[in-house]
Each structure stands twice: as C-alpha cells, then as structure tokens.
Amino acid sequence: MAFTICNKHAILLLLVAMATSHIAHASDPDIISDFILPPNATADGNFFTFTGMRTLVGAHLPTTFKVIKATKAEFLALDGQSVSYAVLLFPSASVNPPHTHPRSAELLFLLSGSLQVGFVDTTNKLYTQTLQAGDMFVFPKGLLHFQYNNDAKNPALAISVFGSASAGTVSVPSTVFSTGIDDGILAKSFKTDVATVEKIKAGLVPKP
Incomplete structure (x- = not known):
C-alpha cells in the first residue's frame, strides 16, 4: 500500500499542534492593533484562513526532502502574530541539512517515522537524539541544527512551530557554497583545494 502523508489520525495531531502553537515564545515586535491588514486587503474569514496545507491530505510522500511553510510570506495574516508553521x-x-533560524527557536513534533536530530551550541557541543512518533524536540534560537531520517525503508513526517512570523532559514551548504564566495577563500577556510570546492558546488546544483 502506498504511503500517504495525511490520514485521519495525522490530521488530528496536526490540528492539536496548531492549537498549541500559540504558546511559542514570541520574538517579533509587539503590535498595537489586533492584527495587521495589508493595503487593499479585506478583513474577513478568508484573510485569516490558510489553505496551502490541503495539498498534504491524501498525497504521497515526495521523493526528496520537502518543507511546506506557513510564514507571513505565504500567509499574510501571520504578520505581527509571532508564530509560523512548517510541515x-x-x-x-x-x-x-544543517541550518539555522536567526529569529526564532523551533519546536518540532514528529508525527510518524523516526528522525535523528541535533543542534550545536555556541561552545561547539553537539546535542543529539533519536525521535520516535509522538516525540517533540526544541532547537534553540539561532543555533545550527539538522534532522535526518536514517530509516532506509520508512518515511517520516514532522511539523515545526516557530515563535516568529518570519523565522528565516540559513542553510549551511547553500549559504557557503552557492552564494558566490570565492573558491580560493573557501578552499583555504576548509583546508582543501579549489577542485574539491568546485566538486562540492557541482553536487549542490539540482538535477534537471
């Protein structure tokens, strides 16, 4: 039987997580109104509704890692609300891959499967854990972290809540190797040669 992303049980857990997401510690500036309405927008039920997660219901898992976000970039009603969401x-x-969120901690809830997770603190100490379905793990604000599904057969599905409407993501591989930093600088920084740097860059280019 093909694996589908959302069944009734998963949807229930998803709704529970969304309901509890408001307890996340806010890092965005406080607003002095109930909500922020963009120019030419209408304050009605549609404005406060996000339908971008409907694609998950009954869908099959993708062949590569994928994240679906609900930040203020995708859901304008989140502006000023100090919360966002990702599946x-x-x-x-x-x-x-290793990355950071400069404006928020991340609270991950594993719905199905298993994940190896970890983060590195400012003393370069690594904290790791193997999560099972139903577990939660917090990645402190701004610290480097990762998630890995090392199960060769089974997929995993997780949801994350952020205490910012725009937590930001700084991916280490793409930030270091795909932003135009000189190959010579990278080679010296990683104590390797330019040919190795070029090989790494080529491996990060998505296949057509």
Whole structure:
C-alpha cells in the first residue's frame, strides 16, 4: 500500500499542534492593533484562513526532502502574530541539512517515522537524539541544527512551530557554497583545494 502523508489520525495531531502553537515564545515586535491588514486587503474569514496545507491530505510522500511553510510570506495574516508553521516531509534516508533560524527557536513534533536530530551550541557541543512518533524536540534560537531520517525503508513526517512570523532559514551548504564566495577563500577556510570546492558546488546544483 502506498504511503500517504495525511490520514485521519495525522490530521488530528496536526490540528492539536496548531492549537498549541500559540504558546511559542514570541520574538517579533509587539503590535498595537489586533492584527495587521495589508493595503487593499479585506478583513474577513478568508484573510485569516490558510489553505496551502490541503495539498498534504491524501498525497504521497515526495521523493526528496520537502518543507511546506506557513510564514507571513505565504500567509499574510501571520504578520505581527509571532508564530509560523512548517510541515517537514522526509522520504527514507533523507536529510534536512544543517541550518539555522536567526529569529526564532523551533519546536518540532514528529508525527510518524523516526528522525535523528541535533543542534550545536555556541561552545561547539553537539546535542543529539533519536525521535520516535509522538516525540517533540526544541532547537534553540539561532543555533545550527539538522534532522535526518536514517530509516532506509520508512518515511517520516514532522511539523515545526516557530515563535516568529518570519523565522528565516540559513542553510549551511547553500549559504557557503552557492552564494558566490570565492573558491580560493573557501578552499583555504576548509583546508582543501579549489577542485574539491568546485566538486562540492557541482553536487549542490539540482538535477534537471
């Protein structure tokens, strides 16, 4: 039987997580109105509704790691509300590479499967854990972290809540190797040669 992302049980857990997401510690500036309405927008039920997660219901897991976000970039009603949301889809043996969220901590809830997770603090100490379905793990604000599904057969599905409407994501591989930093600087920084740097860059280019 093909694996589908959302069944009734998963949807229930998703709704519970959304309901509890408001307890996340806010890091955005406080607003002095109930909500922020963009120019030419109408304050009605549609404005406060996000339908972008409907694609998850009954869908099959993607072949590579995928994240579906609900930040103020996708959901304008979140502006000023100090909360956002993401669904993380992990096929077997897939990874969410090391990255940071500069404006928020991340509270991850594993709905199905298992994940190896970890973060590194400012003393370069690594904290890791293997999560099972139903577990939660917090990645402190701004610290480097990752998630890895090392199960060769089974996928994993997780949701994350952020205490910011725009937590931001700084991916280490793409930030270091795909933003135009000189190959010579990278080679010296990683104590390697330019040929190795070029090989790494080529591996990060998505296949057509």
